[in-house]
Amino acid sequence: MPIHGLDPALLAAPKPPHFDIERVIRPNIQALHPYRCARDDYQSGILLDANENALGHAIPRSGGTEIDDMLDVDLHRYPDPAQVEIKARLAEMRLGARDKHGHVFLGVGSDEVIDLLMRVCCVPGKDRILTTPPTYGMYGVCAQVNDLEVTKVPLRVEGGAFQLHVDRIKDACSSDPSIKLIWLCSPGNPTGTPIPLRDIKEILEFPGFNGFVVIDEAYIDFAAEGSSAAKLATEYSNVCILQTLSKGFGLAAIRLGAAIAHPALIQVLTNTKAPYNISTPSAMLALQALSPKGLEGMRANVKTLTTSREALLREFATPAFTQLGVGASLGGNSANFILLPILNRQTGEPDSQRAARIYKSLAEERGVVVRYRGNELGCAGCLRITVGTAEENEVMLKRFREALENM
Ligand SMILES: Cc1ncc(COP(=O)(O)O)c(C=O)c1O
Known part of the structure; x- marks a missing residue:
């Protein structure tokens, strides 16, 4: 059945050749008249x-x-359902060409796109998704809402490496054709580690998997140049890159996320979405953010935050902190946060109970809220700390030291 609004010529000669979108998108969605x-x-x-x-x-x-x-x-008035200018500016920024706006879909934050991808690809109670813990919690939450089982293929966590087990991912997919979506997060949350493009390509080209590989790049603006997989969307039919204005652009309140993918998937998402999902005030602010001056400001802020991130890492590595039981940071440190293990002061081992006490004391007695991640795989004893303003970081470091001294 042809996908409504899609030029069938776009489905000819997919890359990789084994990929067949008509076997991934649910039949009721393919038949949908928007x-x-x-x-x-x-x-x-x-x-x-x-x-x-x-x-x-x-x-x-x-x-x-x-x-x-x-x-x-x-x-x-209801907002413009298409928002082509925002898509064109995102296409220019991420794909190097305004006229590639047909590769862009806009959602109410990337969280809406995460849910929508599950709804269009996976039959509730039957299909599955694959995740690579430790990872962003919403993949699991949306899977549960959509009644989908989750196959977990943990990252290689030793020493905070947080790299994919590509062979295990391939094995899991080829032994279970009900897996329709692979969720990768790059840089990861909570790992801060970018996924090498060669690993992504290896999975995209693996003939034993006929589904979409989703690369969640919420934190991509904080990673080194060349880390983004976005351009793969103009080459491969089976990749979907998620981005957001919530992080690098500092616009979490306007709820604007994007999927970058082959126009066939973009058409399916467009057919399925609520017609007026992007509000007019959000669209106006997004257009300003994506103007040349907006981009310049965003890049300046990202630079300030990444410089502060490196300064925080240096500070936490000084004896003032290591002697109080702060371990070496874990992960790739390529996002706007750091992941720090809290150690037992006697054994020197990661100590989740101590980390939880410090987390609580920071929040309840010292006015600093960080995130406890000690229950995540490979993150024993870990706290995740978002990079703040210079003043916030200074206060956080002081209060952190006080908390460490007291527990
Ligand atoms: C990895 C990851 N993806 C997506 C999101 C959600 O982004 P948005 O604000 O665009 O819904 C977050 C938010 O923290 C995140 O960490």
Whole structure:
């Protein structure tokens, strides 16, 4: 059955040749005729088609605050369902060409795209996904919501390496054709470790797996140049890269995430999404963020945060911390956080109980909230600390030392 709105020529000669999208996307989704509205055909005139409120909103102006500018926007109209300009700017930034906007899908944060990918590919109660713990928790949560079992192929965790077991991933997929999605996170959360592109390509080209390989690049802006797999989406039909404006761009509040993939998958996601998922205020802010000046500002902020990350790593490696039982950081340190093991002061071994006590004392007695990750695979005793502002980092280091001294 042809995928609605898709030029069948786009399905000819996929790379890799074994990949068949029509065996991955659920039949009910392939058959879907997306929601249509009159505005798809007519955008001007007296618009009495969508049951909007003709009088507009009634939010009072407060006089001179930034929100007043926003109140002049057509907030009573439904937003543009296509948002082509945002997609074109993302395509230019990530793929080097505006006209590749057909490779981009926009979601309400990457969290919406994570759920949508499971819904379009996996039959509840039947299909499975594969994850590589330790990893981002939402893959498991969305799998459970969608009634999907999870096959776990842990990362190689020894010494905080956090690398893929490519052969084990291949074995798991070839012995279970119900696995439809492989979830990789690069740089990983909580590992901060980028996945080498050669490992990703090896999985993409493995003929024993006919599904999508999803690479979640939420933290990619903090990693070294050349770490992103985004450009593979213009070459391979079976890869989907997730990105977000929540991290490098500092826009977690506007909820804007993106999938970058072959136009066939983008068409399927577009057919399935709620028609007006990206709000007009979010779209306006995203366009500004993706303007030349916005990009310049984002890159400057990323530079400041990565410089602070390195300074924090140096500080935690000094005797002032190591003598109090802070171990060498784990993982690749290529995101806007660091992962630190707390050690037992007698044995020198990672100590999750001590880490949990420090976590609680930091939050409840010292006003600093970090994340306890001691229960994650390969992360015994670990706390994950987001890089803050210079002032926040300074206070955090001081309070951290106090907490270490006291427990
Ligand atoms: C790996 C990873 N992916 C996705 C997300 C969610 O991003 P968004 O804000 O775009 O939904 C997060 C948030 O922490 C994350 O760590």
